[in-house]
Amino acid sequence: MVNFAAMRRYDDSYKQKGLRKQLVDTLRQKGITDENVLAAINNIPRHYFLDTAFEGIAYEDRAFPIGEGQTISQPYTVAYQTQLLEVKPFEKVLEIGTGSAYQACVLGELKANLFTIERQKKLFDQVKQFPFKSRYPTIRFFYGDGYEGLPTFAPFDKVLITAAAPQTPPKLLQQMKIGGKMVVPVGGSEIQRMIRITKTGDNDYEQETFDNFSFVPMLSGKRS
Numbered sequence: 001m002v003n004f005a006a007m008r009r010y011d012d013s014y015k016q017k018g019l020r021k022q023l024v025d026t027l028r029q030k031g032i033t034d035e036n037v038l039a040a041i042n043n044i045p046r047h048y049f050l051d052t053a054f055e056g057i058a059y060e061d062r063a064f065p066i067g068e069g070q071t072i073s074q075p076y077t078v079a080y081q082t083q084l085l086e087v088k089p090f091e092k093v094l095e096i097g098t099g100s101a102y103q104a105c106v107l108g109e110l111k112a113n114l115f116t117i118e119r120q121k122k123l124f125d126q127v128k129q130f131p132f133k134s135r136y137p138t139i140r141f142f143y144g145d146g147y148e149g150l151p152t153f154a155p156f157d158k159v160l161i162t163a164a165a166p167q168t169p170p171k172l173l174q175q176m177k178i179g180g181k182m183v184v185p186v187g188g189s190e191i192q193r194m195i196r197i198t199k200t201g202d203n204d205y206e207q208e209t210f211d212n213f214s215f216v217p218m219l220s221g222k223r224s
Contacts (some may be wrong), residue, residue, distance in 0.1 A: 010131070011061050012045045019059035020046070027059055027079050030164075031179050034083045040109035041079055046072075049100040068120045070216060072100040073162065077213060079106075083209065084183045084196050085158050087112050094175065096218065097162035101127045101139075107160070108136030108146060114175035117142045119219065147220045149175045163218035165194045173197070173205065185215045 010079060024042045032038060036076060046056060047058035054064050063071040075138055082103070087093060089111035090142055098118035107114050118124040124143040142150060146161070147169050154175035161172070161184040175198045176182060185192035194210040 012048075016045060016047060016059070023059045023061060023075055027076055030061075030076055031074070032079045032083055034079075036110060037079050037082045037106070038108045040082070041075060043049070043109055044102070044105050045132075046075070046102060048130075048155065049102045057109050067126075068119065068123055070099050070123060073215075077101050079211075080194070080211070081160060081162070081183050082110070083189045084104055084194065085160055085181060087158060087182060091154075091157035093158040093160065094149060094151075094156040094172070095160045095162065096151075096169075096172070098127055098141060099123060099162065101130060101133055101141075101164055103160070104139055104141075105133070105136055108139050112138065112158075114139045115153055115156070117144050117146045118165065119143075119145060119221065141147065145221055146218060147171060151175060158182070159184075161185070161218065162215070164189070164215040165218045168195070168197060169218075178202070185213050189217060190214065204221070 020042050024038050044106050047055045050064055051057050061075050063074045066072050087110045090113055093107055093112040093114045095104055095114060095116040098116045104114060104116045120145060127141060149172045155177040156175055157177055157180050159176055159182040164185050178199050180199050182197040184195050186195050187193055191212050191214055194213055196208045198206045200206055
């Protein structure tokens with residue numbers, strides 16, 4: 001039997017494309033200037049990553065729940081972090097916190113060679129079954145502890161952390177190339193500051209501080 005509801009879920013109508021264009025215009029007005037990032041947001045049907053209950057509001061610039069106490073980030077936040085990361089095609093990127101895989105697909109649109117880790121087994125399993133991800137063969141998905149990173153695949157050109165870290169995770173700093181960059185929200189449970197760290201030597205780093213954001217906390221270990 002044909003599942004028409006599923007077919008409708010993966011339809012990308014002219015209306016949805018128009019709403020995406022409006023979203024991109026909103027992000028541009030809010031200060032996102034990287035046209036490659038804006039094009040990536042425009043190319044990805046965000047409603048695919050949400051429960052059908054949210055389909056009518058998928059292109060509002062706000063976060064939505066995706067289960068397991070996690071959210072799909074506000075598009076402005078995704079664009080902001082991605083712009084700070086300054087991803088170039090074919091760079092090796094480590095993402096901590098796959099979540100819905102929306103941010104991962106934005107990086108895939110930028111042709112990143114992406115390694116993304118999710119600690120929530122249910123979210124990891126959902127993403128593994130998500131047909132849209134096949135559009136990005138350069139993305140590799142891992143179930144694991146983000147604090148540990150992926151030392152087997154290190155070093156990385158870029159590291160993106162999509163959860164609030166109480167401090168910069170030292171093992172992830174070690175897995176960066178010299179000249180590499182990390183973007184991470186650092187701070188307490190309510191508000192964090194967005195930080196960009198550039199590795200300038202084996203144990204030397206430069207830090208830049210940007211705007212305030214609010215993320216779910218980065219937790220250690222894996223959750224089945």
